[in-house]
Amino acid sequence: MDIKIRQLEHRYQMNTPFERLALCDINIDIHEGTYLAVIGHTGSGKSTILQHLNGLLLPTKGSIQLGDRLIKAGEKQKNLKSVRKKVGIVFQFPEHQLFEETVEKDIAFGPMNFGASFEEAKKKVKEVLPLVGLGEEILHQSPFELSGGQMRRVAIAGVLAMEPEVLVLDEPTAGLDPKGRNEIMELFYRLHKEKKLTTILVTHSMEDAAKYADEIAVLHQGELKMKGSPKEIFRLTRELEQLGLDLPESIKFVMKLEEKFSLTVEDKPLTLEETADFIEALLKEGVVYDR
Amino acid sequence: MERSIIQVQHVTYRYNKESEKPALTDVSFDVYEGEWLAIVGHNGSGKSTLARMLNGLLLPDEGTVTVSGITLSEKTIWDIRKRIGMVFQNPDNQFVGATVRDDVAFGMENIGIPREEMVKRIEWATKIVKMNEFLEREPHHLSGGQKQRVAIAGVLAVQPSIIVLDEATSMLDPIGRREVIETIWSLKEKGLVTVISITHDLEEAAKADRMIVMNGGKKFAEGTPKEVFRLEEELVSIGLDLPFSYKLSKRLLEKGVPLATRHLNVESLVDELWTLKSDN
Numbered sequence: 001m002d003i004k005i006r007q008l009e010h011r012y013q014m015n016t017p018f019e020r021l022a023l024c025d026i027n028i029d030i031h032e033g034t035y036l037a038v039i040g041h042t043g044s045g046k047s048t049i050l051q052h053l054n055g056l057l058l059p060t061k062g063s064i065q066l067g068d069r070l071i072k073a074g075e076k077q078k079n080l081k082s083v084r085k086k087v088g089i090v091f092q093f094p095e096h097q098l099f100e101e102t103v104e105k106d107i108a109f110g111p112m113n114f115g116a117s118f119e120e121a122k123k124k125v126k127e128v129l130p131l132v133g134l135g136e137e138i139l140h141q142s143p144f145e146l147s148g149g150q151m152r153r154v155a156i157a158g159v160l161a162m163e164p165e166v167l168v169l170d171e172p173t174a175g176l177d178p179k180g181r182n183e184i185m186e187l188f189y190r191l192h193k194e195k196k197l198t199t200i201l202v203t204h205s206m207e208d209a210a211k212y213a214d215e216i217a218v219l220h221q222g223e224l225k226m227k228g229s230p231k232e233i234f235r236l237t238r239e240l241e242q243l244g245l246d247l248p249e250s251i252k253f254v255m256k257l258e259e260k261f262s263l264t265v266e267d268k269p270l271t272l273e274e275t276a277d278f279i280e281a282l283l284k285e286g287v288v289y290d291r
Numbered sequence: 292m293e294r295s296i297i298q299v300q301h302v303t304y305r306y307n308k309e310s311e312k313p314a315l316t317d318v319s320f321d322v323y324e325g326e327w328l329a330i331v332g333h334n335g336s337g338k339s340t341l342a343r344m345l346n347g348l349l350l351p352d353e354g355t356v357t358v359s360g361i362t363l364s365e366k367t368i369w370d371i372r373k374r375i376g377m378v379f380q381n382p383d384n385q386f387v388g389a390t391v392r393d394d395v396a397f398g399m400e401n402i403g404i405p406r407e408e409m410v411k412r413i414e415w416a417t418k419i420v421k422m423n424e425f426l427e428r429e430p431h432h433l434s435g436g437q438k439q440r441v442a443i444a445g446v447l448a449v450q451p452s453i454i455v456l457d458e459a460t461s462m463l464d465p466i467g468r469r470e471v472i473e474t475i476w477s478l479k480e481k482g483l484v485t486v487i488s489i490t491h492d493l494e495e496a497a498k499a500d501r502m503i504v505m506n507g508g509k510k511f512a513e514g515t516p517k518e519v520f521r522l523e524e525e526l527v528s529i530g531l532d533l534p535f536s537y538k539l540s541k542r543l544l545e546k547g548v549p550l551a552t553r554h555l556n557v558e559s560l561v562d563e564l565w566t567l568k569s570d571n
Contacts, residue, residue, distance in 0.1 A: 041464040041465075041466065041467075042434055042435050042464055042467075043434065147334070147335050148334050148335065149334055149335075174461070175334075175380075175458075175461060176334060176491075177332075177333040177334045177336075177491055177530045177531070178333075178491065178493070178530065178531055178532035179333060179527075179530035179531070179532075180333070180334055180530065204464050204465065244464075244466045245465070246464075246465035246466075249535035250535070252557065253535065253536070253539065253557050253560075253561075256557050256558065256561045257561055257564070260561050260562070260564075260565050261565065261568070272535070272538055272539055272542060273542070275539055276539060276542040276543055276546060279539075279543060279548065279564060280543070280546050280548065282564075282568070283548060283564070283567060283568055
Protein backbone atom coordinates (compact mmCIF):
# COMPACT_ATOMS: atom_id res chain seq x y z
CA MET A 1 0.00 0.00 0.00
CA ASP A 2 1.44 3.33 -1.08
CA ILE A 3 1.08 6.36 1.15
CA LYS A 4 0.78 9.86 -0.27
CA ILE A 5 0.86 12.84 2.04
CA ARG A 6 -0.23 16.05 0.31
CA GLN A 7 -0.05 19.61 1.68
CA LEU A 8 -0.70 18.19 5.09
CA GLU A 9 -1.30 20.74 7.81
CA HIS A 10 -2.22 20.09 11.40
CA ARG A 11 -3.30 22.67 13.92
CA TYR A 12 -3.90 21.61 17.48
CA GLN A 13 -6.90 23.15 19.27
CA MET A 14 -8.12 24.97 16.17
CA ASN A 15 -10.14 28.15 16.74
CA THR A 16 -9.13 28.49 20.35
CA PRO A 17 -6.61 30.85 21.93
CA PHE A 18 -4.34 27.79 22.28
CA GLU A 19 -4.25 27.06 18.55
CA ARG A 20 -0.82 25.81 17.53
CA LEU A 21 0.50 24.95 14.08
CA ALA A 22 2.22 21.57 14.41
CA LEU A 23 2.63 20.57 10.76
CA CYS A 24 2.79 22.80 7.72
CA ASP A 25 2.55 21.87 4.04
CA ILE A 26 4.05 18.38 4.30
CA ASN A 27 4.39 16.38 1.08
CA ILE A 28 5.80 12.87 1.28
CA ASP A 29 5.39 9.78 -0.89
CA ILE A 30 6.06 6.49 0.81
CA HIS A 31 6.09 3.62 -1.67
CA GLU A 32 5.03 0.16 -0.62
CA GLY A 33 7.93 -1.76 0.88
CA THR A 34 9.99 1.31 1.76
CA TYR A 35 11.82 1.66 5.07
CA LEU A 36 11.50 5.34 5.91
CA ALA A 37 13.21 6.94 8.90
CA VAL A 38 11.77 10.20 10.21
CA ILE A 39 14.24 12.28 12.19
CA GLY A 40 13.98 15.63 13.92
CA HIS A 41 14.17 16.71 17.51
CA THR A 42 11.50 16.96 20.16
CA GLY A 43 8.69 19.22 18.94
CA SER A 44 9.57 18.86 15.25
CA GLY A 45 6.20 17.27 14.44
CA LYS A 46 7.35 13.66 14.15
CA SER A 47 4.70 12.27 16.46
CA THR A 48 1.99 14.42 14.90
CA ILE A 49 2.69 13.01 11.44
CA LEU A 50 2.75 9.51 12.79
CA GLN A 51 -0.71 9.87 14.29
CA HIS A 52 -2.10 10.86 10.89
CA LEU A 53 -0.97 7.55 9.42
CA ASN A 54 -3.85 5.66 10.96
CA GLY A 55 -6.39 8.37 11.51
CA LEU A 56 -5.73 9.08 15.18
CA LEU A 57 -5.36 12.69 14.09
CA LEU A 58 -7.07 14.11 11.03
CA PRO A 59 -5.56 16.78 8.79
CA THR A 60 -6.75 20.35 9.28
CA LYS A 61 -5.68 21.00 5.69
CA GLY A 62 -4.44 18.78 2.86
CA SER A 63 -4.84 15.05 2.61
CA ILE A 64 -3.33 11.69 3.23
CA GLN A 65 -3.85 8.74 0.91
CA LEU A 66 -3.43 5.31 2.50
CA GLY A 67 -3.73 2.73 -0.28
CA ASP A 68 -7.16 3.33 -1.80
CA ARG A 69 -8.40 5.27 1.19
CA LEU A 70 -8.25 9.07 1.02
CA ILE A 71 -8.41 11.06 4.25
CA LYS A 72 -9.04 14.68 3.38
CA ALA A 73 -9.29 17.71 5.64
CA GLY A 74 -12.85 18.79 6.38
CA GLU A 75 -14.48 15.53 5.30
CA LYS A 76 -16.31 13.28 7.70
CA GLN A 77 -14.35 10.09 8.26
CA LYS A 78 -16.27 6.88 8.70
CA ASN A 79 -14.89 3.46 9.50
CA LEU A 80 -11.31 4.34 10.27
CA LYS A 81 -11.08 0.85 11.70
CA SER A 82 -10.14 -0.57 8.30
CA VAL A 83 -7.23 1.89 8.14
CA ARG A 84 -6.16 1.03 11.66
CA LYS A 85 -6.06 -2.64 10.83
CA LYS A 86 -3.64 -1.98 7.99
CA VAL A 87 -1.41 0.48 9.81
CA GLY A 88 0.01 -0.80 13.07
CA ILE A 89 1.63 1.73 15.38
CA VAL A 90 4.14 0.76 18.04
CA PHE A 91 4.14 3.75 20.36
CA GLN A 92 6.97 4.85 22.63
CA PHE A 93 7.19 2.64 25.70
CA PRO A 94 4.46 0.33 24.31
CA GLU A 95 4.70 -1.83 27.43
CA HIS A 96 2.81 0.91 29.28
CA GLN A 97 -0.24 -0.11 27.27
CA LEU A 98 -0.34 -3.71 28.40
CA PHE A 99 -3.44 -4.34 30.49
CA GLU A 100 -4.72 -7.90 30.25
CA GLU A 101 -4.41 -10.68 32.83
CA THR A 102 -2.30 -12.93 30.62
CA VAL A 103 0.14 -12.45 27.79
CA GLU A 104 -2.14 -14.48 25.53
CA LYS A 105 -5.18 -12.29 26.17
CA ASP A 106 -3.14 -9.14 25.73
CA ILE A 107 -1.81 -10.12 22.32
CA ALA A 108 -5.24 -11.47 21.28
CA PHE A 109 -6.96 -8.19 22.12
CA GLY A 110 -6.12 -6.52 18.80
CA PRO A 111 -7.31 -9.25 16.46
CA MET A 112 -10.50 -9.70 18.54
CA ASN A 113 -11.11 -5.98 18.39
CA PHE A 114 -11.10 -6.35 14.63
CA GLY A 115 -13.63 -9.17 14.73
CA ALA A 116 -11.64 -12.38 15.20
CA SER A 117 -13.00 -15.05 17.55
CA PHE A 118 -10.91 -15.93 20.61
CA GLU A 119 -9.95 -19.22 18.93
CA GLU A 120 -8.75 -17.44 15.78
CA ALA A 121 -6.97 -14.83 17.84
CA LYS A 122 -5.22 -17.51 19.88
CA LYS A 123 -3.88 -18.99 16.65
CA LYS A 124 -2.54 -15.58 15.66
CA VAL A 125 -0.87 -15.25 19.06
CA LYS A 126 1.03 -18.49 18.49
CA GLU A 127 2.14 -17.25 15.07
CA VAL A 128 3.51 -13.94 16.28
CA LEU A 129 5.26 -15.11 19.46
CA PRO A 130 8.29 -16.59 17.69
CA LEU A 131 8.53 -13.47 15.51
CA VAL A 132 9.33 -11.41 18.59
CA GLY A 133 11.56 -14.09 20.08
CA LEU A 134 9.24 -15.26 22.87
CA GLY A 135 8.30 -18.82 23.78
CA GLU A 136 4.82 -20.20 24.43
CA GLU A 137 5.65 -20.85 28.07
CA ILE A 138 4.88 -17.22 28.91
CA LEU A 139 1.38 -17.25 27.36
CA HIS A 140 -0.40 -17.76 30.65
CA GLN A 141 1.78 -15.47 32.73
CA SER A 142 0.73 -11.97 33.63
CA PRO A 143 2.48 -9.49 31.31
CA PHE A 144 3.39 -7.48 34.40
CA GLU A 145 5.59 -10.25 35.78
CA LEU A 146 7.89 -10.08 32.77
CA SER A 147 11.12 -8.12 32.41
CA GLY A 148 11.02 -4.75 30.67
CA GLY A 149 12.46 -6.18 27.46
CA GLN A 150 9.95 -9.04 27.42
CA MET A 151 7.04 -6.68 28.11
CA ARG A 152 8.06 -4.61 25.13
CA ARG A 153 8.14 -7.73 22.95
CA VAL A 154 4.65 -8.70 24.09
CA ALA A 155 3.38 -5.22 23.22
CA ILE A 156 5.00 -5.45 19.78
CA ALA A 157 3.49 -8.91 19.27
CA GLY A 158 0.09 -7.35 19.96
CA VAL A 159 0.58 -4.99 17.03
CA LEU A 160 1.92 -7.73 14.75
CA ALA A 161 -1.07 -9.97 15.54
CA MET A 162 -3.24 -7.53 13.60
CA GLU A 163 -1.13 -8.32 10.52
CA PRO A 164 -0.59 -4.73 9.48
CA GLU A 165 0.79 -3.86 6.04
CA VAL A 166 2.42 -0.75 7.39
CA LEU A 167 4.38 -0.74 10.62
CA VAL A 168 4.92 2.62 12.28
CA LEU A 169 7.54 2.66 15.04
CA ASP A 170 7.84 5.59 17.44
CA GLU A 171 11.30 5.30 19.03
CA PRO A 172 10.86 1.60 19.65
CA THR A 173 14.17 1.19 21.49
CA ALA A 174 13.94 4.11 23.94
CA GLY A 175 15.20 3.03 27.35
CA LEU A 176 16.67 -0.30 26.21
CA ASP A 177 20.29 -1.32 26.69
CA PRO A 178 22.54 -1.70 23.61
CA LYS A 179 21.90 -5.42 23.24
CA GLY A 180 18.13 -5.05 23.58
CA ARG A 181 18.20 -2.12 21.19
CA ASN A 182 20.07 -4.12 18.60
CA GLU A 183 17.77 -7.14 18.97
CA ILE A 184 14.60 -5.08 18.55
CA MET A 185 15.95 -3.17 15.54
CA GLU A 186 17.07 -6.41 13.86
CA LEU A 187 13.66 -7.92 14.60
CA PHE A 188 11.87 -5.08 12.82
CA TYR A 189 14.28 -5.23 9.91
CA ARG A 190 13.70 -8.96 9.51
CA LEU A 191 9.92 -8.47 9.59
CA HIS A 192 10.24 -5.63 7.12
CA LYS A 193 12.03 -7.94 4.67
CA GLU A 194 10.14 -11.18 5.33
CA LYS A 195 6.62 -9.75 5.48
CA LYS A 196 7.38 -7.11 2.86
CA LEU A 197 6.10 -4.42 5.19
CA THR A 198 6.27 -0.71 4.70
CA THR A 199 8.15 0.51 7.76
CA ILE A 200 8.18 4.02 9.15
CA LEU A 201 10.64 4.56 11.98
CA VAL A 202 10.64 7.70 14.09
CA THR A 203 14.02 7.87 15.78
CA HIS A 204 16.67 9.99 17.49
CA SER A 205 19.31 7.46 16.53
CA MET A 206 21.22 8.56 13.48
CA GLU A 207 23.00 5.20 13.56
CA ASP A 208 19.72 3.35 13.08
CA ALA A 209 18.54 5.74 10.37
CA ALA A 210 21.84 5.28 8.52
CA LYS A 211 21.85 1.52 8.97
CA TYR A 212 18.28 0.48 8.20
CA ALA A 213 16.44 3.13 6.23
CA ASP A 214 16.06 3.34 2.44
CA GLU A 215 14.97 6.93 2.82
CA ILE A 216 15.20 9.58 5.51
CA ALA A 217 12.82 12.49 6.06
CA VAL A 218 14.04 15.35 8.25
CA LEU A 219 11.44 17.41 10.08
CA HIS A 220 12.02 20.74 11.75
CA GLN A 221 9.42 22.92 13.44
CA GLY A 222 6.61 21.18 11.62
CA GLU A 223 8.14 21.41 8.15
CA LEU A 224 9.79 18.80 5.95
CA LYS A 225 13.34 20.10 5.54
CA MET A 226 15.03 17.29 3.61
CA LYS A 227 14.27 13.90 2.16
CA GLY A 228 16.59 11.44 0.50
CA SER A 229 18.71 8.33 0.88
CA PRO A 230 20.97 8.10 3.96
CA LYS A 231 23.96 8.93 1.75
CA GLU A 232 22.24 12.04 0.40
CA ILE A 233 21.03 13.22 3.80
CA PHE A 234 24.22 12.64 5.76
CA ARG A 235 26.21 14.51 3.15
CA LEU A 236 24.42 17.64 4.41
CA THR A 237 26.39 17.73 7.66
CA ARG A 238 26.28 21.49 8.12
CA GLU A 239 22.54 21.72 7.47
CA LEU A 240 21.84 18.89 9.93
CA GLU A 241 23.95 20.53 12.61
CA GLN A 242 22.12 23.80 12.07
CA LEU A 243 18.87 21.96 12.76
CA GLY A 244 20.38 20.73 16.03
CA LEU A 245 20.60 17.14 14.87
CA ASP A 246 23.34 14.69 15.60
CA LEU A 247 25.34 12.77 12.97
CA PRO A 248 26.26 9.08 12.81
CA GLU A 249 29.49 8.29 14.69
CA SER A 250 31.29 7.33 11.46
CA ILE A 251 30.55 10.72 9.94
CA LYS A 252 31.61 12.62 13.05
CA PHE A 253 34.82 10.62 12.98
CA VAL A 254 35.57 11.35 9.33
CA MET A 255 34.85 15.05 9.92
CA LYS A 256 37.57 15.05 12.60
CA LEU A 257 39.89 13.35 10.11
CA GLU A 258 39.06 15.97 7.46
CA GLU A 259 40.03 18.68 9.91
CA LYS A 260 43.33 17.08 10.97
CA PHE A 261 44.35 15.92 7.49
CA SER A 262 42.92 19.04 5.77
CA LEU A 263 40.97 17.08 3.22
CA THR A 264 37.41 16.99 1.96
CA VAL A 265 35.48 13.74 1.76
CA GLU A 266 32.33 14.02 -0.32
CA ASP A 267 30.92 10.54 0.26
CA LYS A 268 31.46 9.86 3.91
CA PRO A 269 31.25 6.27 5.14
CA LEU A 270 28.06 5.37 7.03
CA THR A 271 29.17 2.24 8.84
CA LEU A 272 32.12 1.11 10.94
CA GLU A 273 33.27 -1.26 8.20
CA GLU A 274 33.20 1.45 5.54
CA THR A 275 35.11 3.77 7.88
CA ALA A 276 37.81 1.16 8.47
CA ASP A 277 38.16 0.60 4.69
CA PHE A 278 38.35 4.33 4.15
CA ILE A 279 41.16 4.77 6.71
CA GLU A 280 43.07 1.80 5.33
CA ALA A 281 42.99 3.36 1.87
CA LEU A 282 43.91 6.77 3.24
CA LEU A 283 47.01 5.39 4.98
CA LYS A 284 48.11 3.32 2.00
CA GLU A 285 47.82 6.02 -0.59
CA GLY A 286 50.89 7.85 0.64
CA VAL A 287 49.53 11.22 -0.36
CA VAL A 288 46.53 12.99 1.05
CA TYR A 289 44.33 14.23 -1.73
CA ASP A 290 41.10 16.10 -2.14
CA ARG A 291 38.38 13.95 -3.56
CA MET B 292 40.61 11.23 44.13
CA GLU B 293 41.84 9.57 47.26
CA ARG B 294 39.25 10.30 49.89
CA SER B 295 36.37 7.84 49.89
CA ILE B 296 33.05 9.67 50.27
CA ILE B 297 30.64 6.71 49.87
CA GLN B 298 31.23 3.17 51.03
CA VAL B 299 28.89 0.46 49.82
CA GLN B 300 29.63 -2.73 51.71
CA HIS B 301 28.24 -6.19 50.94
CA VAL B 302 24.82 -4.87 49.95
CA THR B 303 22.11 -7.37 49.10
CA TYR B 304 18.55 -6.36 48.22
CA ARG B 305 15.35 -8.17 47.23
CA TYR B 306 12.27 -6.31 45.96
CA ASN B 307 10.13 -9.27 46.87
CA LYS B 308 11.37 -10.61 50.17
CA GLU B 309 10.14 -14.13 49.37
CA SER B 310 11.66 -14.28 45.91
CA GLU B 311 14.89 -16.18 45.54
CA LYS B 312 16.84 -13.98 43.18
CA PRO B 313 17.99 -10.72 44.75
CA ALA B 314 18.11 -7.52 42.66
CA LEU B 315 21.53 -6.89 44.22
CA THR B 316 23.86 -9.53 45.58
CA ASP B 317 26.83 -8.70 47.82
CA VAL B 318 27.79 -5.46 46.08
CA SER B 319 30.75 -3.50 47.48
CA PHE B 320 32.53 -0.43 46.15
CA ASP B 321 33.78 3.03 47.12
CA VAL B 322 33.08 6.39 45.54
CA TYR B 323 35.91 8.93 45.80
CA GLU B 324 35.46 12.62 46.40
CA GLY B 325 35.43 14.71 43.24
CA GLU B 326 35.32 11.83 40.77
CA TRP B 327 32.90 11.03 37.94
CA LEU B 328 31.86 7.43 38.41
CA ALA B 329 29.82 5.79 35.63
CA ILE B 330 27.71 2.76 36.48
CA VAL B 331 26.74 0.73 33.42
CA GLY B 332 24.89 -2.53 32.84
CA HIS B 333 22.04 -4.00 30.84
CA ASN B 334 18.35 -3.50 31.68
CA GLY B 335 17.69 -5.37 34.89
CA SER B 336 21.37 -5.56 35.89
CA GLY B 337 20.63 -3.80 39.18
CA LYS B 338 22.15 -0.42 38.40
CA SER B 339 19.01 1.62 39.08
CA THR B 340 18.37 -0.37 42.26
CA LEU B 341 21.88 0.55 43.28
CA ALA B 342 21.17 4.25 42.64
CA ARG B 343 18.07 4.06 44.86
CA MET B 344 20.17 2.45 47.56
CA LEU B 345 22.50 5.44 47.73
CA ASN B 346 19.97 7.93 49.09
CA GLY B 347 17.69 5.61 50.96
CA LEU B 348 14.84 5.34 48.46
CA LEU B 349 15.56 1.70 49.19
CA LEU B 350 17.33 0.30 52.25
CA PRO B 351 19.62 -2.72 52.00
CA ASP B 352 18.43 -6.09 53.33
CA GLU B 353 22.02 -6.92 54.17
CA GLY B 354 25.17 -4.81 54.21
CA THR B 355 25.63 -1.08 54.71
CA VAL B 356 25.80 2.16 52.75
CA THR B 357 27.82 4.98 54.33
CA VAL B 358 27.75 8.51 52.96
CA SER B 359 30.19 11.11 54.33
CA GLY B 360 30.59 9.03 57.45
CA ILE B 361 26.84 8.59 58.08
CA THR B 362 25.50 5.06 57.83
CA LEU B 363 22.22 4.93 55.96
CA SER B 364 19.17 3.94 58.01
CA GLU B 365 15.60 5.14 58.38
CA LYS B 366 16.84 7.62 60.98
CA THR B 367 19.58 9.13 58.83
CA ILE B 368 17.78 9.26 55.48
CA TRP B 369 17.12 12.99 55.65
CA ASP B 370 20.70 13.82 56.60
CA ILE B 371 21.91 11.80 53.67
CA ARG B 372 19.42 13.25 51.19
CA LYS B 373 20.83 16.70 51.86
CA ARG B 374 24.15 15.39 50.67
CA ILE B 375 22.97 13.44 47.63
CA GLY B 376 20.90 14.98 44.84
CA MET B 377 19.16 12.67 42.39
CA VAL B 378 18.22 13.45 38.81
CA PHE B 379 15.93 10.86 37.27
CA GLN B 380 15.20 9.70 33.74
CA ASN B 381 11.95 11.44 32.98
CA PRO B 382 11.94 15.19 33.69
CA ASP B 383 8.15 15.37 33.42
CA ASN B 384 7.76 13.21 36.51
CA GLN B 385 9.91 15.49 38.63
CA PHE B 386 8.14 18.83 38.38
CA VAL B 387 6.13 20.20 41.22
CA GLY B 388 6.29 23.97 40.78
CA ALA B 389 4.13 26.11 38.50
CA THR B 390 7.16 28.13 37.41
CA VAL B 391 10.83 27.35 37.07
CA ARG B 392 11.48 29.55 40.13
CA ASP B 393 8.98 27.63 42.31
CA ASP B 394 10.32 24.36 41.11
CA VAL B 395 13.91 25.16 41.93
CA ALA B 396 12.77 26.43 45.35
CA PHE B 397 10.93 23.22 46.25
CA GLY B 398 13.91 21.18 47.44
CA MET B 399 15.16 24.07 49.56
CA GLU B 400 11.74 24.62 51.18
CA ASN B 401 11.82 20.96 52.12
CA ILE B 402 14.95 21.38 54.19
CA GLY B 403 13.91 24.75 55.61
CA ILE B 404 16.35 27.14 54.02
CA PRO B 405 15.54 30.79 54.91
CA ARG B 406 13.83 32.83 52.20
CA GLU B 407 16.65 35.29 51.58
CA GLU B 408 19.14 32.50 51.13
CA MET B 409 16.68 30.74 48.80
CA VAL B 410 16.41 33.75 46.52
CA LYS B 411 20.19 33.88 46.24
CA ARG B 412 20.55 30.20 45.57
CA ILE B 413 17.84 30.18 42.89
CA GLU B 414 19.80 32.87 41.04
CA TRP B 415 23.04 31.00 41.49
CA ALA B 416 21.76 27.54 40.52
CA THR B 417 19.78 28.62 37.48
CA LYS B 418 22.74 30.62 36.24
CA ILE B 419 24.98 27.58 36.37
CA VAL B 420 22.57 25.57 34.23
CA LYS B 421 21.94 28.63 32.00
CA MET B 422 18.23 28.79 32.80
CA ASN B 423 18.24 32.11 34.69
CA GLU B 424 16.31 33.80 31.88
CA PHE B 425 13.47 31.30 32.27
CA LEU B 426 12.54 31.80 35.93
CA GLU B 427 8.91 32.74 35.34
CA ARG B 428 8.28 30.13 32.64
CA GLU B 429 6.18 27.03 33.15
CA PRO B 430 8.41 23.95 33.31
CA HIS B 431 6.01 22.00 31.08
CA HIS B 432 6.59 24.33 28.17
CA LEU B 433 10.36 23.82 28.10
CA SER B 434 12.30 21.44 25.88
CA GLY B 435 13.49 18.13 27.31
CA GLY B 436 17.06 19.38 27.80
CA GLN B 437 15.84 22.58 29.45
CA LYS B 438 13.56 20.61 31.78
CA GLN B 439 16.42 18.38 32.87
CA ARG B 440 18.58 21.45 33.48
CA VAL B 441 15.87 22.92 35.69
CA ALA B 442 15.73 19.63 37.58
CA ILE B 443 19.49 19.85 38.02
CA ALA B 444 19.22 23.46 39.26
CA GLY B 445 16.72 22.26 41.88
CA VAL B 446 19.22 19.64 43.00
CA LEU B 447 22.14 22.09 43.00
CA ALA B 448 20.23 24.63 45.07
CA VAL B 449 20.25 22.20 47.97
CA GLN B 450 24.04 22.15 47.55
CA PRO B 451 24.60 18.43 47.76
CA SER B 452 28.18 17.22 47.58
CA ILE B 453 27.12 14.25 45.46
CA ILE B 454 24.88 14.13 42.39
CA VAL B 455 23.40 10.87 41.13
CA LEU B 456 22.21 10.87 37.52
CA ASP B 457 19.86 7.93 37.00
CA GLU B 458 19.76 7.67 33.20
CA ALA B 459 19.11 11.39 33.31
CA THR B 460 19.83 11.90 29.63
CA SER B 461 18.27 8.80 28.11
CA MET B 462 15.03 10.51 27.08
CA LEU B 463 16.71 13.58 25.63
CA ASP B 464 17.73 14.26 22.06
CA PRO B 465 21.45 14.54 21.31
CA ILE B 466 21.61 18.30 21.87
CA GLY B 467 19.74 18.10 25.17
CA ARG B 468 21.98 15.24 26.23
CA ARG B 469 25.11 17.25 25.52
CA GLU B 470 23.71 20.29 27.40
CA VAL B 471 23.05 18.26 30.51
CA ILE B 472 26.34 16.35 30.54
CA GLU B 473 28.40 19.47 29.89
CA THR B 474 26.59 21.33 32.68
CA ILE B 475 27.33 18.64 35.24
CA TRP B 476 30.83 18.09 33.91
CA SER B 477 31.68 21.74 34.50
CA LEU B 478 30.42 21.50 38.10
CA LYS B 479 32.59 18.49 38.66
CA GLU B 480 35.59 20.24 37.13
CA LYS B 481 35.06 23.15 39.50
CA GLY B 482 35.28 20.67 42.35
CA LEU B 483 31.71 21.37 43.47
CA VAL B 484 30.38 17.84 43.23
CA THR B 485 31.11 14.14 43.01
CA VAL B 486 29.09 12.57 40.20
CA ILE B 487 27.65 9.08 39.95
CA SER B 488 26.11 8.55 36.54
CA ILE B 489 23.99 5.52 35.80
CA THR B 490 23.92 5.31 32.06
CA HIS B 491 23.49 3.30 28.87
CA ASP B 492 25.59 5.79 26.95
CA LEU B 493 28.99 4.19 26.65
CA GLU B 494 30.49 7.21 24.89
CA GLU B 495 29.64 9.13 28.06
CA ALA B 496 30.95 6.36 30.33
CA ALA B 497 34.23 6.31 28.38
CA LYS B 498 34.85 9.88 29.59
CA ALA B 499 34.31 9.04 33.27
CA ASP B 500 37.16 8.77 35.78
CA ARG B 501 36.06 5.30 36.76
CA MET B 502 33.40 2.79 35.79
CA ILE B 503 31.49 0.01 37.50
CA VAL B 504 29.84 -2.65 35.35
CA MET B 505 26.80 -4.40 36.83
CA ASN B 506 25.49 -7.74 35.62
CA GLY B 507 22.67 -9.82 37.09
CA GLY B 508 22.68 -7.83 40.34
CA LYS B 509 26.40 -8.29 40.92
CA LYS B 510 29.42 -6.15 40.33
CA PHE B 511 30.97 -7.49 37.14
CA ALA B 512 33.92 -5.14 36.75
CA GLU B 513 35.37 -1.94 38.20
CA GLY B 514 38.19 0.29 37.00
CA THR B 515 39.14 3.13 34.68
CA PRO B 516 37.36 3.11 31.31
CA LYS B 517 40.61 1.88 29.75
CA GLU B 518 40.71 -1.10 32.11
CA VAL B 519 37.02 -1.86 31.76
CA PHE B 520 36.74 -1.66 27.98
CA ARG B 521 39.68 -4.03 27.71
CA LEU B 522 37.14 -6.73 28.61
CA GLU B 523 35.70 -6.22 25.11
CA GLU B 524 33.65 -9.27 24.12
CA GLU B 525 32.84 -10.03 27.75
CA LEU B 526 31.06 -6.69 27.90
CA VAL B 527 29.24 -7.35 24.64
CA SER B 528 28.12 -10.75 25.92
CA ILE B 529 26.43 -9.11 28.93
CA GLY B 530 24.46 -6.70 26.76
CA LEU B 531 26.80 -3.74 26.56
CA ASP B 532 28.49 -2.10 23.63
CA LEU B 533 31.92 -0.56 23.07
CA PRO B 534 32.59 3.08 22.11
CA PHE B 535 32.81 3.75 18.37
CA SER B 536 36.50 4.72 18.42
CA TYR B 537 37.31 1.54 20.34
CA LYS B 538 35.50 -0.67 17.84
CA LEU B 539 37.12 1.18 14.96
CA SER B 540 40.61 0.83 16.50
CA LYS B 541 39.99 -2.86 16.90
CA ARG B 542 38.89 -3.29 13.30
CA LEU B 543 41.89 -1.29 12.06
CA LEU B 544 44.28 -3.47 14.07
CA GLU B 545 42.68 -6.54 12.50
CA LYS B 546 43.30 -4.99 9.09
CA GLY B 547 46.97 -4.59 9.96
CA VAL B 548 47.01 -0.87 10.75
CA PRO B 549 49.76 -0.70 13.42
CA LEU B 550 47.94 1.27 16.13
CA ALA B 551 49.69 1.38 19.50
CA THR B 552 46.43 1.14 21.45
CA ARG B 553 42.67 0.87 21.20
CA HIS B 554 41.38 4.39 21.62
CA LEU B 555 38.47 5.41 23.82
CA ASN B 556 37.93 8.75 22.15
CA VAL B 557 37.86 9.97 18.59
CA GLU B 558 40.47 12.71 19.08
CA SER B 559 43.25 10.41 20.23
CA LEU B 560 42.55 7.92 17.42
CA VAL B 561 42.66 10.69 14.82
CA ASP B 562 45.93 11.92 16.34
CA GLU B 563 47.52 8.52 16.11
CA LEU B 564 46.36 8.05 12.52
CA TRP B 565 47.93 11.43 11.73
CA THR B 566 51.23 10.27 13.25
CA LEU B 567 51.10 7.02 11.26
CA LYS B 568 50.38 8.95 8.10
CA SER B 569 53.24 11.39 8.69
CA ASP B 570 55.71 8.57 9.32
CA ASN B 571 54.71 6.96 6.06
